[in-house]
Amino acid sequence: MPKIKTNRAAAKRFRKTASGKFKAGHAFKSHILTKKATKRKRGLRATNIISARDTKGVARMVPYL
Secondary structure, three states, X not given: OXXXXXXXXXXXXXXXXXXXXXXXXXXXXXXXOOOOOHHHHHHHHOOEEOOHHHHHHHHHHOOOO
């Protein structure tokens, strides 16, 4: 079997946890922050656990992570 190429864009965005789940940063945190509440922006700083239905697709993009 040939090796599978890693999607480099996905490799920069996702990390794998010890339990095998994927984590990533939140969206909507880069600009137009004045209208967003402080509580909302603080919550967006935390890492985001990828949902179970998206895990299969992410795992296919980053097979050696």
